Amino acid sequence: xxxxxxxxxxxxxxxxxxxxxxxxxxxxxxxxxxxxxxxxxxxxxxxxxxxxxxxxxxxxxxxxxxxxxxxxxxxxxxxxxxxxxxxxxxxxxxxxxxxxxxxxxxxxxxxxxxxxxxxxxxxxxxxxxxxxxxxxxxxxxxxxxxxxxxxxxxxxxxxxxxxxxxxxxxxxxxxxxxxxxxxxxxxxxxxxxxxxxxxxxxxxxxxxxxxxxxxxxxxxxxxxxxxxxxxxxxxxxxxxxxxxxxxxxxxxxxxxxxxxxxxxxxxxxxxxxxxxxxxxxxxxxxxxxxxxxxxxxxxxxxxxxxxxxxxxxxxxxxxxxxxxxxxxxxxxxxxxxxxxxxxxxxxxxxxxxxxxxxxxxxx
Amino acid sequence: xxxxxxxxxxxxxxxxxxxxxxxxxxxxxxxxxxxxxxxxxxxxxxxxxxxxxxxxxxxxxxxxxxxxxxxxxxxxxxxxxxxxxxxxxxxxxxxxxxxxxxxxxxxxxxxxxxxxxxxxxxxxxxxxxxxxxxxxxxxxxxxxxxxxxxxxxxxxxxxxxxxxxxxxxxxxxxxxxxxxxxxxxxxxxxxxxxxxxxxxxxxxxxxxxxxxxxxxxxxxxxxxxxxxxxxxxxxxxxxxxxxxxxxxxxxxxxxxxxxxxxxxxxxxxxxxxxxxxxxxxxxxxxxxxxxxxxxxxxxxxxxxxxxxxxxxxxxxxxxxxxxxx
Numbered sequence: 001x002x003x004x005x006x007x008x009x010x011x012x013x014x015x016x017x018x019x020x021x022x023x024x025x026x027x028x029x030x031x032x033x034x035x036x037x038x039x040x041x042x043x044x045x046x047x048x049x050x051x052x053x054x055x056x057x058x059x060x061x062x063x064x065x066x067x068x069x070x071x072x073x074x075x076x077x078x079x080x081x082x083x084x085x086x087x088x089x090x091x092x093x094x095x096x097x098x099x100x101x102x103x104x105x106x107x108x109x110x111x112x113x114x115x116x117x118x119x120x121x122x123x124x125x126x127x128x129x130x131x132x133x134x135x136x137x138x139x140x141x142x143x144x145x146x147x148x149x150x151x152x153x154x155x156x157x158x159x160x161x162x163x164x165x166x167x168x169x170x171x172x173x174x175x176x177x178x179x180x181x182x183x184x185x186x187x188x189x190x191x192x193x194x195x196x197x198x199x200x201x202x203x204x205x206x207x208x209x210x211x212x213x214x215x216x217x218x219x220x221x222x223x224x225x226x227x228x229x230x231x232x233x234x235x236x237x238x239x240x241x242x243x244x245x246x247x248x249x250x251x252x253x254x255x256x257x258x259x260x261x262x263x264x265x266x267x268x269x270x271x272x273x274x275x276x277x278x279x280x281x282x283x284x285x286x287x288x289x290x291x292x293x294x295x296x297x298x299x300x301x302x303x304x305x306x307x308x309x310x311x312x313x314x315x316x317x318x319x320x321x322x323x324x325x326x327x328x329x330x331x332x333x334x335x336x337x338x339x340x341x342x343x344x345x346x347x348x349x350x351x352x353x354x355x356x357x358x359x360x361x362x363x
Numbered sequence: 364x365x366x367x368x369x370x371x372x373x374x375x376x377x378x379x380x381x382x383x384x385x386x387x388x389x390x391x392x393x394x395x396x397x398x399x400x401x402x403x404x405x406x407x408x409x410x411x412x413x414x415x416x417x418x419x420x421x422x423x424x425x426x427x428x429x430x431x432x433x434x435x436x437x438x439x440x441x442x443x444x445x446x447x448x449x450x451x452x453x454x455x456x457x458x459x460x461x462x463x464x465x466x467x468x469x470x471x472x473x474x475x476x477x478x479x480x481x482x483x484x485x486x487x488x489x490x491x492x493x494x495x496x497x498x499x500x501x502x503x504x505x506x507x508x509x510x511x512x513x514x515x516x517x518x519x520x521x522x523x524x525x526x527x528x529x530x531x532x533x534x535x536x537x538x539x540x541x542x543x544x545x546x547x548x549x550x551x552x553x554x555x556x557x558x559x560x561x562x563x564x565x566x567x568x569x570x571x572x573x574x575x576x577x578x579x580x581x582x583x584x585x586x587x588x589x590x591x592x593x594x595x596x597x598x599x600x601x602x603x604x605x606x607x608x609x610x611x612x613x614x615x616x617x618x619x620x621x622x623x624x625x626x627x628x629x630x631x632x633x634x635x636x637x638x639x640x641x642x643x644x645x646x647x648x649x650x651x652x653x654x655x656x657x658x659x660x661x662x663x664x665x666x667x668x669x670x671x672x673x674x675x676x677x678x679x680x681x682x683x684x685x686x687x688x
Contacts, residue, residue, distance in 0.1 A: 066459055116673040123391045124672055126459055127594055131665035134591070138662055266587065270467060277460055325471045332464030333446055336457045 025191060029184045040183045044255060046295035047190040048248055053275040053291040054201055054284065055244030060273070061282035062210060063237035064217030065118070066126040068269055069133025073242040075140060075264035076109050077102040077249025079150060082259050085160040088151060095162045099250045106246025107239045109136075114238035118231055133269055140261040155260025162189065162254045186255050193251065197244065201284050204240075213237055217282075267325070274328045278335055280342025289344055294331075298324040369508040369577065371616020372515035376570040377593035378600070378608040378615075379522060380563035386603035387539045387559050388451065393462035394442055396590015397469035398564050401438055402431040402571030403581045404477050407484055410576075414485045424576060431568040438469070439564025443557055466586070473583040484579045511573045518566060519609055526605065531558060539603070588661060592619075595668035615664060622663040 032039040052074060059067045080102040084093045117128045144152030161182070204210050212233045215223035224230050253259050271294065279290020301323055335342065377399055384392045406427035413423045446461040493504050526532040537545040538555045546552045574589065575581050592615060600611025 060456075064456065066456060068463070116669065120672055123459060124598070127391060127591070127598075128665075128669055128672060131591060131595070131668055134588075135662050135665050270463060273460070273463070281456075322471050322474055325467055329464045329467030329471065333461045333468070336453075336461045336464070337446075337449055340453065340457055 026188075029187045033181070033184070037181065037183060040181070040187060042296070042299050044183060044186050044190055046292055047187070047194055048252055048255075049272065049275060049295050050194060050288050050291040051190075051197055051248040051251075052245060052272045053279070053287045054197055055241045055248065056272050057276050057282065057284065057287045058201070058204070058213075058244065059237050059241035060276055061280075061287065062205065062217070063213040063234055065234060065237065066123075067129045067238070067241065068126050068266075068273065069113075069129035069131070069136070070241070070245060070272055071264050071266070071269040072133040072136040073106040073110060073245030074249040074252065074268070075136055075261075076106045076242075077246030078253040078259050078263070079140065079156075079249075080105050080246070081250035081253035082156040082159045083149075085254075086156055087158055088156050092160055095160075095250070095254060099247055102250040103243040103246040106249070107243040110239045110242025111235060114235045118234045118238065130266070130269075133264075133266060137261050137264055140264070150261075153261060155258060155262070157258045159253050159257050159259070161257065162186075162251075164189070190251065193247070198284060198288070205284065209233070209236065271328060274332050278331055278342060280344045283342065283344050286342050286344030290342065293343075294328070298327070301327075365504045365508060367617040367620030368613065369511050369616070370620060371613035372512050373570050373574055373577070373612075374593050374596045374615050375609045375612025376515050376518060376566050376573075377589060378597040378612045379519070379605065380567045380570075381590075381594050381597040382600075382602055382605060382608040383535075383559050383563050385597070387535060387556055388447070390447060390458050391462065391594065392442075392447075392560075392563070393459070393590070394446075394466040394469060395563065395567060396586035396588075396593070397466045397473075398435050398438055398442075398586070399567040399571040399574070399589055399593075400473060400581075400583065400586030401469065402435045402568030403575040403585065404473055404571075404583075405434045405568070406431040406572035407477075407482060407575055407581050411485060424572070428569055428572045431572050432565045435564040435568035435571070436561045439560045439567075440557060443560040448553070448556075470583055470586070477581075477583060479583060481580050481582045484575050484581065507577060511577060514569065514573065518569060522562070522566070523605065525562070531555070535559060592661075592664040595664045595671075598668055599671050615667065618663055618667060 028043065029040050032043060052070070055073075056067065056070045059065050059070070081095075081098050083089055084091050084098045084101065085095070086092075113129065113132050117125050120128075140150045141153050143149040144154075150156070212223070212228045215226065215228060216230050216233055220230055252263075256263075272291075275291040275294045276287050277290070278294060279288065280286025305323060377395070380395050380398070381392060384390060384395070406424075409427040409430045410423055413426055416423075442465055446465045447458050450458045450461060493506070493509070524532075526535060534545070534550045534555045535558070537548065537550055538552050542552050545555075574585070593612065596611035596615040597608045598611070599614060600607025600609070602608075
């Protein structure tokens with residue numbers, strides 16, 4: 001840590017570090033493209049997961065409310081985008097109009113779910129959110145008749161891509177003699193959104209609201225006696241987390257061009273939760289790290305485990321997908337047992353999770 | 364109605380597992396649904412292995428259950444030892460997260476062992492119907508349903524005797540009231556908690572085997588929905604309360620069975636047309652379709668859960684639980 005502290009202390013070194021990271025992030029898609037276009041795509045999905053994890057981190061990490069149906073808000077955002085920008089209803093609104101609508105609708109759902117349940121104990125909240133996630137999925141699956149709202153399990157296809165200043169993000173553009181593929185353009189778009197979301201999160205954490213959440217997480221009764229309107233604050237955390245999920249969902253829609261209820265199963269909620277847990281609940285950089293790790297490691301496994309098994313046993317014994325899920329499950333158990341505060345623990349959270357108190361936590 | 368009652372008995376037995384663990388350690392055992400699934404799968408394997416031997420069906424199913432119970436007890440014990448005991452003093456969030464982790468691990472281990480396909484139970488028990496009336500169309504109950512209801516009632520009675528009549532039961536009740544004081548009174552709290560998990564898992568195993576023989580199918584993800592519904596049942600009856608879990612389970616089964624039928628009829632598009640304009644066309648096109656048909660049967664459990672939590676968080680028979688976060 002010594003070097004890192006020195007770098008932090010010196011503003012010139014600090015900015016040099018930031019510039020270095022920025023250059024690395026800007027150059028990343030070109031490096032990855034050499035390894036294969038699939039990797040740029042995987043990176044895009046990883047950024048989406050970072051966005052989702054940051055949204056869930058507001059709920060779980062900042063306010064200490066366990067939400068197991070977070071993917072429902074992602075689904076709502078995705079479907080709002082798909083319905084307003086696809087031939088399904090013949091609507092083709094621009095993305096900058098839809099993303100806020102998606103965020104607002106997801107936020108409304110968050111409030112609808114949160115208002116009755118946030119007065120309850122934390123473990124009830126977990127199970128109700130779990131049920132809510134399933135309800136949304138069942139509705140998406142079945143709202144194809146008598147009125148065809150969601151097109152049922154078939155999903156919605158040919159969703160409009162994002163256009164910025166007349167540039168279509170779905171196809172390649174030539175700049176000079178260099179071709180910029182659609183996936184690469186989305187990478188930069190996502191990177192820009194991610195930057196905004198991280199800044200918002202950092203500012204939020206240190207704001208009056210952020211401190212109120214922290215107080216609620218640490219000891220709800222004490223927080224209430226200090227004059228914090230706990231139900232309102234928890235509802236706010238829920239609504240904000242939901243809107244971030246909605247925005248991420250909208251972009252998922254635009255990038256994929258096709259969505260169906262299949263994409264929003266419980267497993268996805270669990271995956272996002274394990275990203276938050278692995279990285280360190282409440283620590284923004286930890287969550288980013290957790291999401292990046294859990295997005296890439298399974299993909300790397302996919303490319304290594306399968307051939308390795310074929311080499312050793314002559315056939316594929318264990319599906320990489322199963323390994324991935326086993327990994328997620330084990331990661332959650334092992335992390336909670338040995339490093340409950342995550343890989344990069346937030347200072348406060350670390351203190352709280354290691355004191356071993358039984359009462360007064362916000363969970 | 365009979366279907367609902369049968370289903371309700373299964374839910375009640377699973378709900379007992381949730382409620383017992385919750386009563387003692389105040390922890391939602393998210394992995395309980397997976398324990399039920401493992402019970403179902405083990406019973407399936409044994410039944411398939413014994414089916415060609417020509418033994419009487421009741422013996423085969425009995426052997427399946429006899430194998431599933433110790434298997435699930437072992438799983439339950441390991442879960443408690445590995446994932447919950449070290450975290451007993453930790454904040455609430457930690458064991459909840461390990462519980463979810465454990466349930467994912469169990470699901471995918473089951474996937475590895477029993478494949479990702481829906482597996483069909485061999486039809487070894489000949490289905491016989493007993494009619495309540497004299498005509499062929501009157502309500503009927505099958506021998507399998509009777510066996511399930513009978514087994515469930517026997518198990519519930521056994522559990523009540525255990526909790527209220529034996530030394531272990533007294534120790535369990537003492538621990539649930541106050542673990543520290545129970546420890547001071549010479550009760551080995553860890554052993555009592557392990558015993559609770561063992562009993563809960565054993566009940567789950569029998570429930571799993573019953574679900575398997577009733578529906579005739581099993582799937583590695585079946586535990587999730589079953590667990591969720593049973594948990595809703597436990598909450599409906601008042602979590603931590605044995606009688607509440609039984610009542611909640613049976614109500615939940617009835618709600619699901621009757622709800623799917625009646626809500627579908629009630630929201631039929633042609634009926635809706637009389638109250639709301641705009642449904643006439645749909646009614647003319649497909650008079651059978653309804654707004655909320657049986658596709659939504661899984662939703663009712665959650666709606667009940669949310670309603671109970673909003674209006675009566677302590678459940679129908681529950682004592683008041685602290686409402687602190």
